[in-house]
Amino acid sequence: MSGRIFKAEGLVLRTRVLGEADRLVTLLTWQNGKFEAVARGARKTKSRLAAGVDLFTYGRFTFHRGKTWPVITGQEPIERFSQFRDDPDLYSYGIYLAELTDRMVGGEEPCAEIAQLLLDGWSMLGKNTERFLLCRAFELKLAHVAGYSPHLHSCTGCGSEKAVSFSPRQGGLVCSSCLGTDHIKMDPGTAAIARRLIEAPLAQANQVRLTAAQKKELGRVTAAFLTYHLDLGDIKSRRLLNDY
Ligand SMILES: [Zn+2]
Numbered sequence: 001m002s003g004r005i006f007k008a009e010g011l012v013l014r015t016r017v018l019g020e021a022d023r024l025v026t027l028l029t030w031q032n033g034k035f036e037a038v039a040r041g042a043r044k045t046k047s048r049l050a051a052g053v054d055l056f057t058y059g060r061f062t063f064h065r066g067k068t069w070p071v072i073t074g075q076e077p078i079e080r081f082s083q084f085r086d087d088p089d090l091y092s093y094g095i096y097l098a099e100l101t102d103r104m105v106g107g108e109e110p111c112a113e114i115a116q117l118l119l120d121g122w123s124m125l126g127k128n129t130e131r132f133l134l135c136r137a138f139e140l141k142l143a144h145v146a147g148y149s150p151h152l153h154s155c156t157g158c159g160s161e162k163a164v165s166f167s168p169r170q171g172g173l174v175c176s177s178c179l180g181t182d183h184i185k186m187d188p189g190t191a192a193i194a195r196r197l198i199e200a201p202l203a204q205a206n207q208v209r210l211t212a213a214q215k216k217e218l219g220r221v222t223a224a225f226l227t228y229h230l231d232l233g234d235i236k237s238r239r240l241l242n243d244y
Contacts, residue, residue, distance in 0.1 A: 051077070057075075057081070132219070152195050168184070
């Protein structure tokens with residue numbers, strides 16, 4: 001970020017109240033990674049900035065470098081995902097994708113691939129895509145892009161292709177000889193589905209067919225993997241989703 005004025009295309013991940021009338025907005029941008037910026041006067045009813053800095057907004061922003069935080073001086077919303085604010089269930093899913101991304105991205109290094117993934121995720125949610133598979137695909141792809149892809153081709157311990165379980169601690173499949181205390185059943189069909197969700201574009205997640213048992217395994221494996229291997233701890237918004 002050189003110069004006093006800079007522009008970036010980004011997504012509003014989070015906003016919080018700042019002082020009497022301002023908002024502090026957490027943005028995930030294609031060019032400058034994740035950072036906080038002040039939207040001055042955004043809590044006043046007549047503010048021109050207010051609508052452009054709502055949670056979930058995708059837009060182009062202009063900033064002036066401030067003493068503590070950059071100050072948003074201009075905004076041009078491209079998509080506001082306003083349907084998320086009208087539907088509490090959709091809102092929970094939108095927040096979940098935002099919170100997961102927020103926790104995964106550290107600082108101001110460029111992260112165009114992750115920003116695009118979140119934009120795609122919100123867009124798919126807005127199109128009423130099947131939410132269970134969309135969320136699992138999002139989690140797995142996010143981990144993959146961040147460099148923490150689970151090992152899903154063979155046993156992480158010995159390389160055997162007869163892997164029957166998943167170990168969050170070992171970060172992948174394990175065979176019956178290499179089982180630890182933390183293993184979760186994952187049959188080869190479920191592992192193949194997880195690989196497909198990582199490799200295929202997010203828009204194809206709803207084309208995957210899975211049985212009730214595979215759905216349960218996939219949900220348990222991804223939750224345990226994210227919590228343990230990525231050290232994300234408890235993700236509050238996950239509890240609001242109705243498929244856990
Ligand atoms: Zn093994």
